[in-house]
Amino acid sequence: MxxxxxxxxxxxxxxxxxxxxxxxxxxxxxxxxxxxxxxxxxxxxxxxxxxxxxxxxxxxxxxxxxxxxxxxxxxxxxxxxxxxxxxxKPGGWIVYMRQWLGLISALHEITERGISLMDSKPVELRGRLQEAHDMFSYVEQEFPALLDQLENQRQNK
Amino acid sequence: MxxxxxxxxxxxxxxxxxxxxxxxxxxxxxxxxxxxxxxxxxxxxxxxxxxxxxxxxxxxxxxxxxxxxxxxxxxxxxxxxxxxxxxxKPGGWIVYMRQWLGLISALHEITERGISLMDSKPVELRGRLQEAHDMFSYVEQEFPALLDQLENQRQNK
DNA sequence: TCGAACGTTCAGTATTTACAAAACATTCGT
DNA sequence: ACGAATGTTTTGTAAATACTGAACGTTCGA
Structure with a gap:
């Protein structure tokens, strides 16, 4: 430039x-x-x-x-x-954010594996992973709706 | 390990x-x-x-x-x-996502500068940046609520 | 058919950066 | 007060990677 x-x-x-x-x-x-x-x-x-x-x-x-x-x-x-x-590419940023969500999903799976790794341990030791797991579950549940909103908002222009 | x-x-x-x-x-x-x-x-x-x-x-x-x-x-x-x-650190992932939101905010500002850069140009040329701007505005508007939800969810455990 | 324009690929370089080893600083036990 | 244990900082190195330059393939116009 x-x-x-x-x-x-x-x-x-x-x-x-x-x-x-x-x-x-x-x-x-x-x-x-x-x-x-x-x-x-x-x-x-x-x-x-x-x-x-x-x-x-x-x-x-x-x-x-x-x-x-x-x-x-x-x-x-x-x-x-x-x-x-x-x-x-029109809508490219939405694709970008979907990919970010994909990484979060991957992390979600990793934490699940982590939890199953700790099932012989006392509950308080699982708290850390449970927190991560709950968080990413919630994001995976709510974020797609936000992306769809963006998609609609964009196309109704 | x-x-x-x-x-x-x-x-x-x-x-x-x-x-x-x-x-x-x-x-x-x-x-x-x-x-x-x-x-x-x-x-x-x-x-x-x-x-x-x-x-x-x-x-x-x-x-x-x-x-x-x-x-x-x-x-x-x-x-x-x-x-x-x-x-x-309990709640660490929330901090992490807040930082991600911060990057999006930065990008939001960059696109604003980009738009003002194009204000002498015809509208159709501004469409690309306007799309980005609208998207990030929306994310900046909605995502904090999601983070607060997560924060509450975590603390009411 | 030849040459020019364009993009791709490959090999090389230079920069970055992740990581290690060593020197250093600090704190505590004896 | 000395030495051992721990963490920090600095310096060095090896590997990754971003980028360049040149060779290559392809397509089109003259």
Missing amino acids: VVNQSLEAMHFVEDIGLFFEQMGLPRMAGRILGVLLISDPPAQSITEICEKLQASKSSISIMARLLVERGLIEQVASSVPRRDFYRF | VVNQSLEAMHFVEDIGLFFEQMGLPRMAGRILGVLLISDPPAQSITEICEKLQASKSSISIMARLLVERGLIEQVASSVPRRDFYRF
């Missing part, structure tokens, strides 16, 4: 990158997403993103694929031949 | 470690938390954790501090002198 871009835009892009880093994902992937959130037009090719970010084609190619796998961007049918255009 | 521990316990500990890695945190921190979730007694000293995990004191010391900062474990008043005991 160096060439022909405003300072504010650069800052925005970098902040999305830093957010990605906080989440344990490659910063460059975040930067690509940042570009595709404010680009005009919304769909951009690999090379265009390369130029904007002053980064190598290989990075962009690989990280774009990662973003596609995560459901945050998508490839659009290209008018120009030999050019792959990517854009932010 | 090698000495005097069952295979299942080792597996459990390692799974918490892997979960941490997924979340972008050091695996060793997750392993410590894993130990403190199933240990008997619940409170363990640095050296005890070292032995269980067959890891270095420095790792354990540093990662334990990280877990304290994150609100997942706490130091307990020690009976034995010169020994710092740590245990899982």
Whole structure:
């Protein structure tokens, strides 16, 4: 994000990158997403993103694929031949949060295994795991409704 | 988690470690938390954790501090002198999720800046950011209630 | 058919970072 | 007061990984 871009835009892009880093994902992937959130037009090719970010084609190619796998961007049918255009995928953030919920579910299962590991132990020793188990159960029960709400809210626009 | 521990316990500990890695945190921190979730007694000293995990004191010391900062474990008043005991902090997972919400709030602010960045542009170009903004607003509005529910549920046990 | 444009893949590099080993500080028992 | 036990801090290292550059394959236009 160096060439022909405003300072504010650069800052925005970098902040999305830093957010990605906080989440344990490659910063460059975040930067690509940042570009595709404010680009005009919304769909951009690999090379265009390369130029904007002053980064190598290989990075962009690989990280774009990662973003596609995560459901945050998508490839659009290209008018120009030999050019792959990517854009932010509508509803992508919902997909993102569903994946987060998936991790919580995984953790839920782990705590279940932990509890069964302790069934010969006195109850007070199981309290820690029981607390986790109850929490994640509740989240797994309530969070999907929130996601559905978001889904509806988005589509009724 | 090698000495005097069952295979299942080792597996459990390692799974918490892997979960941490997924979340972008050091695996060793997750392993410590894993130990403190199933240990008997619940409170363990640095050296005890070292032995269980067959890891270095420095790792354990540093990662334990990280877990304290994150609100997942706490130091307990020690009976034995010169020994710092740590245990899982009741309600720690709620703190953890509050921090997640904090990241979402940060992202919310970033998108706001992104929108103001685009206010000279036509509306359809702002759609992407508006979608993100609306989503995170909603999460910020609804998620705290869920956390409070969890808090109450936990304390009325 | 040749060359140019574009994206992908592969190999290499440089940076980060998780972890360990050692030196250090502190506190307590003797 | 000394030495042992415990935790902290610092330094070093090995491994992971983010990123680059170059080679490659493909497709299209001239």
